[in-house]
Amino acid sequence: MSAKVELKWTNDMSFEASVNGHTIILDAEPHVGGQDRGPRPKPLILVALAGCTGMDVISILNKMRVQVDGFKVDVDATMTEEHPRYYDHFTIKYIFKGNDLPMDKLEKAVNLSQEKYCGVSEMLRKSSTISHEIIIEE
Amino acid sequence: MSAKVELKWTNDMSFEASVNGHTIILDAEPHVGGQDRGPRPKPLILVALAGCTGMDVISILNKMRVQVDGFKVDVDATMTEEHPRYYDHFTIKYIFKGNDLPMDKLEKAVNLSQEKYCGVSEMLRKSSTISHEIIIEE
Numbered sequence: 001m002s003a004k005v006e007l008k009w010t011n012d013m014s015f016e017a018s019v020n021g022h023t024i025i026l027d028a029e030p031h032v033g034g035q036d037r038g039p040r041p042k043p044l045i046l047v048a049l050a051g052c053t054g055m056d057v058i059s060i061l062n063k064m065r066v067q068v069d070g071f072k073v074d075v076d077a078t079m080t081e082e083h084p085r086y087y088d089h090f091t092i093k094y095i096f097k098g099n100d101l102p103m104d105k106l107e108k109a110v111n112l113s114q115e116k117y118c119g120v121s122e123m124l125r126k127s128s129t130i131s132h133e134i135i136i137e138e
Numbered sequence: 139m140s141a142k143v144e145l146k147w148t149n150d151m152s153f154e155a156s157v158n159g160h161t162i163i164l165d166a167e168p169h170v171g172g173q174d175r176g177p178r179p180k181p182l183i184l185v186a187l188a189g190c191t192g193m194d195v196i197s198i199l200n201k202m203r204v205q206v207d208g209f210k211v212d213v214d215a216t217m218t219e220e221h222p223r224y225y226d227h228f229t230i231k232y233i234f235k236g237n238d239l240p241m242d243k244l245e246k247a248v249n250l251s252q253e254k255y256c257g258v259s260e261m262l263r264k265s266s267t268i269s270h271e272i273i274i275e276e
Contacts, residue, residue: 001217003225005184007192009209015192017185020177024162026189033197039158041189042258044182046143047155051164051179054145054153059171071147079139084254086261087141116222120180123224126265 014038042087045124046075049090052120056113057094066105070097070137077128090124092132101136110134152176180225183262184213187228190258194251195232204243208235208275215266228262230270239274248272 006018013028014037026041028034054073061068072095077087094110110132114121121130144156151166152175164179166172192211199206210233215225232248248270252259259268 001223003181003184003215003217005181005188005213007185007188007211007213009192009196009211013193013196015189015211017188019181019185020174022177024177024182024185026185026193028193033200036158039160039162041186041193043141043143043157044162044186044189045258045261046141047145047157047162047164048179048182048186050143050145050155051153051182054147055151055164055166055179058147058151062171073145073147073153075143075145077141079141079257084257084260085139086257119217119222119224120183122222123183123265127261 043077045087046077046090049118049120049124049130050075050092053092053094053110053113053118056117057109060109060112060117061105064105064109066102066109068096068098068101071095086127087124088128090128090130092130093135094132095135095137097137099138103134103136106134106136181215183225184215184228187230187256187258187262187268188213191230191232191248191251191256194255195247198247198250198255199243202243202247204240204247206234206236206239209233224265225262226266228266228268230268231273232270233273233275235275237276241272241274244272244274 013034017024025038027037050073074093151172155162163176165175188211212231
């Protein structure tokens with residue numbers, strides 16, 4: 001199995017990425033010559049992590065017949081001091097909304113993703129540490 | 139320094155990510171319950187890599203006063219056989235368009251990015267290998 005992404009420079013610091021048939025615009029901030037037409041490239045790693053584990057969790061909860069009213073995955077990351085700077089720690093917050101949600105099943109779904117299914121988490125743990133917490137908003 | 143991304147589940151396997159004030163929609167393929175409203179999460183790692191090194195190279199070439207007519211960064215990745223599957227090798231193609239482009243300066247810009255500036259490359263080298271080639275299209 002493999003993956004392929006094409007990135008095309010458009011102008012200044014702006015690029016168009018083609019991924020799974022969809023287009024994502026990337027751009028730099030104005031103070032480094034960009035126009036902020038899209039996000040910076042590096043935090044897309046956080047999006048990949050949040051999306052990978054978020055899809056796992058929704059899919060596992062479906063199989064467990066656990067219904068949630070809302071679900072968010074917030075990811076914070078800290079960076080190395082030394083250049084080239086990269087993320088050395090990720091904190092994932094799994095935030096569920098619903099009444100009488102079974103915490104044991106939410107924990108099981110999150111742990112299955114973190115320990116067994118999420119390839120992005122597995123990959124990032126080679127260069128970084130990852131911690132997580134589960135929050136229920138009623 | 140730190141980074142923050144928020145991901146909100148919308149419906150089925152679809153999520154909206156908020157990153158640097160921009161929204162990216164993620165979705166799964168139909169055969170796993172998605173509607174392909176956006177890309178899958180995992181290949182966003184390839185977009186992060188292509189964008190990080192692509193912005194470096196354009197920025198360095200600007201400083202070197204090298205003008206190109208076109209510039210693309212294509213990234214291919216292979217995955218581990220074992221689950222959870224992640225990318226274990228990336229191949230980056232830097233494709234420049236222009237007449238009489240100075241290969242030595244293009245190489246210098248690419249090498250500076252790969253060896254000194256690109257934090258995404260530095261991070262991914264902890265879990266994977268990265269190779270690259272430079273192509274000039276006249």
